Amino acid sequence: MRHWSILFAMAAVGAVGAFVYAYFSPDWWLPNPPGDFHHSVSRFGREIDKLFFIILAITGAVFVGTQVVLVWAMHRFADETDSQGNPVRKADYFHGSQRLEVIWTIIPAGILVFIALYQMGTWAEIKYRSAAPKVPPLAEVTARQFQWVIRYPGPDAKLNTVDDLVVVDDLHFTRDRMALIYLRSSDVLHSFFLPQLRVKQDAVPGLTIPVWFDADRAGDYELVCAELCGWGHYKMRGKVYVHETEEQLRQWIDEKLAEQNRSRLTMTTAPNGR
Numbered sequence: 001m002r003h004w005s006i007l008f009a010m011a012a013v014g015a016v017g018a019f020v021y022a023y024f025s026p027d028w029w030l031p032n033p034p035g036d037f038h039h040s041v042s043r044f045g046r047e048i049d050k051l052f053f054i055i056l057a058i059t060g061a062v063f064v065g066t067q068v069v070l071v072w073a074m075h076r077f078a079d080e081t082d083s084q085g086n087p088v089r090k091a092d093y094f095h096g097s098q099r100l101e102v103i104w105t106i107i108p109a110g111i112l113v114f115i116a117l118y119q120m121g122t123w124a125e126i127k128y129r130s131a132a133p134k135v136p137p138l139a140e141v142t143a144r145q146f147q148w149v150i151r152y153p154g155p156d157a158k159l160n161t162v163d164d165l166v167v168v169d170d171l172h173f174t175r176d177r178m179a180l181i182y183l184r185s186s187d188v189l190h191s192f193f194l195p196q197l198r199v200k201q202d203a204v205p206g207l208t209i210p211v212w213f214d215a216d217r218a219g220d221y222e223l224v225c226a227e228l229c230g231w232g233h234y235k236m237r238g239k240v241y242v243h244e245t246e247e248q249l250r251q252w253i254d255e256k257l258a259e260q261n262r263s264r265l266t267m268t269t270a271p272n273g274r
């Protein structure tokens, strides 16, 4: 049955085709701003994408190589019968080959060691606390079922004081500046995920974890929870807005504060009929 090899070849060609198509499609797996889906907008994003492509190239080459061998073997050793219906060749087998097993253990092990060493610099830059930027924190982000509570320092520029601004699901920061947040959880495990900036960090109850990131393009992005944290997990979706300048960010915080003070005032005066 020689044509089985054709079916397997088509499956492999289809799989490679899907990858090639994906690269030219806006639904490409690495989310980027619409209209420019090949350019990550953050420094970490570019580094992570580079690692992603290296791994994709290695796994892609191995996939194509093994598929070629598979299809060739199916084609070359398909069963054949002569005109009397007798097999042309007898089935043959052997009990493994030590040399082959050594080869296909050493090569993947070597590749894994290479990736482990190669990614260390990027990992250190994104995750090591010693690499955290020496800047005042942008905000404290507390995950809870099912929202992100974000606390920005108020006019005194200090966190956890009475003049802080507390909002829900609304993360704002400034372009071209490392933003540092302190991530916490008040109930279960959540995961702070900024897909366009390639930032992902678990929020762990009892821990305060510094997370830092930047964006080199102003605009709207998204914040989602990437850890199944309960029935309303899907609702843990926040807005991210990157301002052009620090003044604009400051202005947004001031406006929000004024708005909240106004509503607090109406709340306290309303029962007395004004």
Ligand SMILES: [Cu+2]
Binding pocket: 143, 189, 190, 191, 225, 226, 227, 228, 229, 233, 236
């Ligand atoms: Cu969550």
